[in-house]
Amino acid sequence: MDERRVRGPGWFRQGPAWWRQGPPWASRWDDDEVPGGARWPWRSTLLLTAFVLVGSTFAAHGQEGERAALDPFARVLLVVAAGLLLWRKRYPVPVLFGTAAAAATYLGAGYPYGPVFLTVAVACFSAVVAGHRRAAWTAVGVLWAAHVLVAHWLYRWLPPSGDSALSWGQEAVVLAWVVAIMALAELARVRREQWARERAERAQAARRRADEERLRIARELHDVLAHSISVINVQAGVGLALLDSDPEQARTALTTIKAASKEALGEVRQVLANLRAPGEAPRAPAPGLDRLPELVTQAASAGLTVEVEGKHPRLPPGTDLAAFRIVQEALTNVVRHSGSRHARVRFDPAGGALRLRVDDDGPATGADAGGGGNGLAGMRERAAALGGTIEAGPRPDGGFTVLAVLPLTGTTAKEGDR
Template sequence: MEEQRVPGPWWRHGPPWWNRRDEEERRARLPWPSTLLMTAFVLIGSQFAGHAQDGHRAQLDVFARVLLLVACGLLLWRLRRPVLVASGTAATATVYLGAGYPYGPVLLTVAVGCFSAVVTGHRRAAWGAVAVLWAGRLLTAHWLYRWLPPSTDRAASWYQELVVATWVVAIVALSELARVRREQWARERAERAQAARRRADEERLRIARELHDVLAHSISVINVQAGVGLALLDSDPEQARGALTTIKAASKEALGEVRQVLATLRAPGEAPRAPAPGLDRLPELVEQAASAGLTVATETEGASVSLPPGTDLAAFRIVQEALTNVVRHSGSRHARVLVSRTEGALRLRVDDDGPATGADAGGSGNGLAGMRERAAALGGTIEAGPRDDGGFRVLAVLPLRAEEDR
C-alpha cells in the first residue's frame, strides 16, 4: 500500500523524497555527487585560506592535500558507517591542524561527519569525535604549538576558543534538531501506515458484513422455498412453481447486491451505481419473509424523519438479519417489527414467539456479531436474547445526532 503524503510544510512531515525512497536503499548508495562537491569546496577553500594565512600557518603541501582528500573521501561512507566517518574525519582534522596547516574548510568535513552520526542515532560517537578534535585543538594551540610547525606560531587567544566553542554548540544543536525531526517523521510515517491498515481492515470487515447479511437472508429464503418446492412438486405443481419463482427473484436480488458490494473492491472511491438499501425497503423484507412462510407485522412510532445514509443502511441490515434468524432458528411463523423514531435516536425491535428450533436461539454468533458491529460503529447498542414470556427479542438503539454531525 502506497503511503499517502500529508499536505503541509516539508519541515513538519519530511521532505518530498523522504517517503518515496526506502531508508535501506539510501544507505546502500554512496553519496558521490555531494561528496565530490564537498571535496572541491574543501580543496579550493583551503587554498584560499592558505593564502590568507600566509606567514601565520604552514603552507599547503602534498601531505596536507592528502589529509584533505582523506577527510573528504571518508564522507562517502557517512550513511553506511557514520561512527567510523565521524571518528576518521575528526582524527584527520586533528592531524591536519596539529601539522600547522591553515584553518579552513577541513572543519566542515568533521561537521558533516558528526551531523550524519547524530542524525542516525550515534550521538555518543559524534560527541566523542568533537571532544577529541577540540582537545587536540586546545593542546596544539596552547601548549604543543612551541614544538609544532610553523615556528612563528603563537598561542591562540581564548576569545578565538570561545568562537570555536560557539560553532561547535551550533553544529551539535543543529544535528540534534535534525535527529529529533527525523524520529518525528518516522513516527508519523508509522502512524499513517497503521491508520491506512486500520482503514483497510475496517473496509474488509464492512464488506464481509454486507456479504454475510445479503447472502444469509437470501439463501435462507431460497432454502425454505426449495424445501416447499420439493415437497409440493408432485402434489401441487402450481405452488411449487411459485416457490421456484420466489427462488429466482431472491437469487437475482442477492446477485445484484453482491455485485454492488464487490464493485467497491474493483473501483474504490467511486460512487455506487445503485442506492444503498434503507428502511424504505422494509415492505420488501416483509414480502420476502412472507414468501419464506413468516408473517411479519410492522409498526412505526414517532415522526417520520430523514435518516443519515449510514444509519439507514445499518437499520435495514439489522432488521434483515433479525428476520433471517427468525426464519432459520425460530419455530414461530410470526414476527413483529417496531420502528420508533425519536429526536435523538432510532429504536428497532424485532420479536418472535419462539421457541428456538436449533441450538442457537436467535441466530448464530456471526449474525449477532455483525449487528453489534454495525450498531457500535454508529455509537449505538444491540440487545438480543430470550424474552421472559418466551420467544426472542432483538432491540437496537442507533443515535441520530452523532451520525448527522459526522
C-alpha cells in the same frame, strides 16, 4: 482544502506540507541504513573531496607566512578526512572519529585553517541523524579540546615556528561554530524522527481504513447473502415438496427464488462495484427502512408473517442502513433458526434514540437460535459504529428477542412511515 488558500494560525507553527511530511530524500535515508543495503554516497563524497582540496589550496595562499605550507602529507590528510565520508552511512561512528583524528592531526601540524573541518561537520551530522548523539558530542568535544590545547599551549613546540597563541575571542568564534553545527544536526535528527513517526502513523491509518472497509464489505455481503439464501433455501424446500402434488404452488416458490436471487445479485454487484472503484459515488442508493415492506414480503414468501408496530423517524443514511440490516438479519435468523411463523418488528423512538425490537415466538430449531455466528456479530458492529448497542437472547416463553438502540443524533424531528 487547498493549503495555499487557507493558512490559519496553526499553519505557521506546523509549517507547509513538505516540512511536516519530510523532503523526498528523507524516506530514502531509511533504505540507506538497512544493514548490508546501504547505498554508497559516491557523488557527494567526490564533490566534497574536491571542494576540500581546492578550498584548502586557496586558504593556504591566504594564510601564507602565518601557517605551514601544504605539503603531500597535508594533502593525504585532506583526502583521508574527506574520503572516509564514503562510509558515513554504513559506519557513522568510526567515520566520525576518523575524520576528527585526521582534522586534529592536520591542525597539530600547523597547516592552514580551511574546509577540512567541513568533513567533521558532515560526519557529525550523519552520526547524530543516525542516532549516535553521544559519540558525536564526544568526538566534537575532543576535537575542540585538541584545538584549545594546540592553540593556547602546544603551539610553542609545533609548527609553524614563531606562531602565537590564538585569542580567546577567536576561540569563542570556533566554539560558536561547533555549537551551531551540533544544533543543526540535532534539529535534523528531531525532524527526521518526526517524519518517520508521521509516515508510520499515515501507514497505520491507511491500513486501519483498509481493514474497516474490508470489514464493511464482508458485513454487507454476509447480510445480503444470508437473507436471500435463507429465502431461497426455504422456497426450494417448498418447491421440492409440492412439485408433484401442487405444481402451481411449486411454480410460486420457484418465482420467489428467482426474485430473491435477482435482488441478491443486484446488491452483490453494487457492493463489488464500490470495491472495484473506491472513491466513486455509488450508482444506487444504499438500502434503508423504506424497503421494509420488501422484507415483509420476502419473509411472507418464506412462510413468516411479520407484524410491524410503531413509527420510525427519518434517519441519516448510515443509521438507516444499519437499522435495515439489523431487521433483515433478525428476520433471517427467525427463518433459519426458529420454528415460529410469526415475528414482530417494533419501532420506539424516545429519549434521543431509536429502540428497534424484533421478537419471535419460537421455539428454537437448533443450538444457534437467533444466530450465534457472523450475523449477530455484524449487527453489534453496525450498532457500535453508530454509538448504539445490541441486546439479543432467548425469551422465557421460548422465543428470541433482538433489541437495538441506535442514537438519533442528526435526525430530523419529523416522524412518519417511510
